[in-house]
Amino acid sequence: MDVSDVSPQLEQLDLDLTTLxxxxxxxxxxxxxxxxxxxxxxxxxxxxxxxxxxxxxxxxxxxxxxxxxxxxxxxxxxxxxxxxxxxxxxxxTPPAERENTVNTEAVARFVRNDLADNKDIKNKLTELIAREKAKAEAKAAAAASSDKKRPAEEPTPEARSEEVGDKLPKRPKRDGSRKKK
Missing domain, CATH: 1.20.1280 (Monooxygenase)
Structure with a gap:
């Protein structure tokens, strides 16, 4: 490489360094x-x-x-x-705040077992546990039904034609020769 080719770049570098x-x-x-x-x-x-x-x-x-x-x-x-x-x-960038949740069903079990002598409290806690279970089951059912409501993957054309073919009446198969009228 010729030195004369590099001199303009060196001059530009010197100007850039001075500006910097x-x-x-x-x-x-x-x-x-x-x-x-x-x-x-x-x-x-x-x-x-x-x-x-x-x-x-x-x-x-x-x-x-x-x-x-x-x-x-x-x-x-x-x-x-x-x-x-x-x-x-x-x-x-601090981490996202954690959500602290209390498992009320577990707390109710602890309290119910601790207060097993008091029948009124035990009955109320048993009802509370039953309600919490019902809520949890309702949430699970709602989540499952929302999954079913979502559109499934688009069926392939072959699968679509099979679905339609199952609903239509069957035609007799042709043997390849046409009958003349």
Whole structure:
């Protein structure tokens, strides 16, 4: 490759780096001052991002100089900083809240067995358990009926013709010869 072919790209790279340096100058001049005005989570993101950027530049420099950067301690630092990115992401997206449900049937059984001496309470709890079972069965039946109401998979044309053929009267089979009138 001819060196004269690369010189325009090198000049463009130099211009891009100068522009990048000018844009990042306010941020890099005093990171502490910039971060002091930020909320805590944004501050953590900024520090992790700056650290990752520095480590990435060192990693790239090592690779450009022919050093096996994957076996260099910088690579382990990059992995460590990536873990901080993952931790921050977990903080930003909290897990969905769990639904706490009480199994009233089980609670009623515990109480009924504990209060077996009191006949009125035992009878009321037995009725409550029966009502809860009925509700559960009604929900199960409703779910089963809604599954039946959903349209089944579209039958194949052969299956459809068999269904229709079962409903139509049978015709005698032809032997292939036509009778003349």
């Amino acid at each position: 340096q000018e844009v990042l100058q306010p941020l890099l001049s005093d990171v502490g001052d910039v971060s002091s005005k930020m909320p805590l989570l944004d501050k953590a993101k900024l520090y992790v991002l700056v650290c990752y950027t520095i480590e990435s530049l060192i990693f790239s420099s090592l690779r450009l100089n022919g050093v096996d950067a994957k076996n260099h301690p910088v690579f382990t630092e990059l992995a460590r900083v990536r873990q901080y990115f993952e931790k921050i992401q977990k903080l930003e």
